[in-house]
Amino acid sequence: MKVRLFEIFTSVEGEGILYGTKTLFVRLAGCPFTCFYCDTKESLPLDSGTEYSIDEATKLIDSNLQNQTYKVNFTGGDPLIQHQAVAQLAKHIQMKKIPTYLESSCFDIDRFNHVLPYFDIIKIEFKTKDSDFVDSEHYEKLISHTMKCLESSVNSKKTTFIKIVVSSKTQPTEFKKLIENIFEIISKENIDGFVIQPTYGISEPSLDLLLNFYDIVFPYYIDVKVVPQLHKFIGAP
């Protein structure tokens, strides 16, 4: 089996509930989607990065793994594109007793369930309609897969949190509908965090709009937080 890795590097986690932690990022090549705010566009082509055997990739990861690393973050692109290889690499990390972290838009429940046993922390990213992730015709299908992945992660007792990127184009009515649907299938006790992440440098939402999104989530999840991509403020990748 082969795997295409776009890059491996150590940095400070700048997103989600574990921001600020020293993290080894394993960025997989490949994502078939087209979010307008994507900040890793170079890694989207399936043939970007470098191809390795699993053995070569594990050695590369080991050689990049620094002491005092809090977790290893499998990101992309979207790691589920290469789910079989990702499962093997994450399993390798788990054997070292270092927490594994999956960052995915969860577009396929079967692929998600394949990698799930090898991950400790799951960031479920829900896309809003305005993100241009997929065309509107396929949007409902995508959300249905993401919902199933959320349910699966919660049922497997993984550390699970939700992230939603919002921009000036995000419609509060659409956002509200999405939040209602999410809390129909889970309750607040099931998740470990809920992050609203504003876009940075493109179609940035106003403070009023961010507070509007916050107010929508708050009745369901009192610990909701608006967290920008903090790594960008310290010039970290």
Ligand code: SF4
């Ligand atoms: S899913 Fe992630 S990697 Fe893919 S286009 Fe959207 S933001 Fe970029």
